[in-house]
Amino acid sequence: DIVMTQSPDTLAVSLGERATINCKSSQSILYTSNNKNSLAWYQQKPGQPPKLLIYWASTRESGVPDRFSGSGSGTDFTLTISSLQAEDVAIYYCQQYYRSPDTFGQGTKLEIK
Amino acid sequence: EVRLVQSGAEMKKPGESLKISCKGSGYSFANSWIGWVRQVPGKGLEWMGVIYPADSDTRYSPSFQGQVTISADKSISTAYLQCNSLQASDTATYYCAKRKAGIGWYFFDSWGQGTLVTVSS
Numbered sequence: 001d002i003v004m005t006q007s008p009d010t011l012a013v014s015l016g017e018r019a020t021i022n023c024k025s026s027q028s029i030l031y032t033s034n035n036k037n038s039l040a041w042y043q044q045k046p047g048q049p050p051k052l053l054i055y056w057a058s059t060r061e062s063g064v065p066d067r068f069s070g071s072g073s074g075t076d077f078t079l080t081i082s083s084l085q086a087e088d089v090a091i092y093y094c095q096q097y098y099r100s101p102d103t104f105g106q107g108t109k110l111e112i113k
Numbered sequence: 114e115v116r117l118v119q120s121g122a123e124m125k126k127p128g129e130s131l132k133i134s135c136k137g138s139g140y141s142f143a144n145s146w147i148g149w150v151r152q153v154p155g156k157g158l159e160w161m162g163v164i165y166p167a168d169s170d171t172r173y174s175p176s177f178q179g180q181v182t183i184s185a186d187k188s189i190s191t192a193y194l195q196c197n198s199l200q201a202s203d204t205a206t207y208y209c210a211k212r213k214a215g216i217g218w219y220f221f222d223s224w225g226q227g228t229l230v231t232v233s234s
Contacts, residue, residue: 001175031217040220042158049208049224050150063155078117092160097212097219101174102148106160 001097006105012113019081021108024046028075031098037099038055041070041079045090053092054079064074086112115139117147117209117225124231125199132195133228138203140223142190143167147214148221149183149194151206163212164192199232206230 003026013019029038038058042050052061054070057077067082082086089112094105120134137147148163162173166185173183182195192209207228210221 033217038217038219042221044158049210049227050221051224052220052222053221055213055218055222095158095160095220100172101162101176101217102160104160107157 001101002029002099002103004096004103004105006092006094006108009106009110010109010111012111013081013084014113015086016083017113019088019110021079021094021110022078023072023079023105025075025077025096029096029098030074034082037073037077038079039072039098040095040097041068042093042095043088043090044093050093053107074102081110084110084112105113115211115223116212117155117223119207119225119228121210122229122231124233125234127200127232129199129232130195130197131147132193133207133230135189135192135194135225137192137211140152140211142186143216145214146219147185147192148210148212149181149192150207150208150210151177152208153202161194161207164199166190166192196230199230201232204230204232 005024007022031038039057041054054097058070091107116138143166146163149161151159161177164171164183166187185192209225213222
């Protein structure tokens with residue numbers, strides 16, 4: 001299985017500041033058919049199902065605020081929230097969908113400092 | 114509007130079986146992979162498997178292969194997750210989620226509300 005490792009496990013950021021979450025895959029997840037990385041980011045708030053934020057490592061899902069952005073290549077990927085809002089407090093997960101079984105990172109809990 | 118509506122919470126005893134459902138609407142149910150994700154209380158997301166309702170092609174995570182059965186009835190746009198011989202460690206919220214249509218577009222773009230399964234004697 002492809003192992004996805006996120007860092008840090010917990011992140012505390014002040015309102016209005018930048019938040020950066022990292023995700024590393026144990027092997028390449030580059031989908032050669034479109035030359036994009038098969039990497040998605042999800043946001044999960046307490047008591048709610050996960051919500052898709054980003055796919056193909058950097059494509060924002062419709063309706064997701066533009067303060068959320070994804071980047072990365074090879075085996076290293078990043079989710080950035082440019083200016084943290086109170087409603088962004090949540091757990092964030094990366095997921096590779098390159099090879100079955102799809103696998104998730106362990107999650108990063110984002111808090112307000 | 115895409116909707117995935119799951120069946121309600123369940124309480125089971127160890128050794129019992131369970132079948133939970135997920136009804137899709139607002140999209141072509143038969144032509145989108147639909148999967149199941151487990152979340153143990155306070156823990157992360159675990160990908161269990163997916164099914165393509167049009168032909169019932171099913172893929173399981175090795176971690177769940179043989180422990181669960183994923184099925185779908187495209188005539189009523191409903192997917193199922195069956196778990197046998199439940200143990201306390203199966204206590205979790207189970208989510209269904211659909212993949213975007215298209216080869217390689219395998220991320221989950223819509224999720225059900227979750228079904229809490231509690232296994233206790």
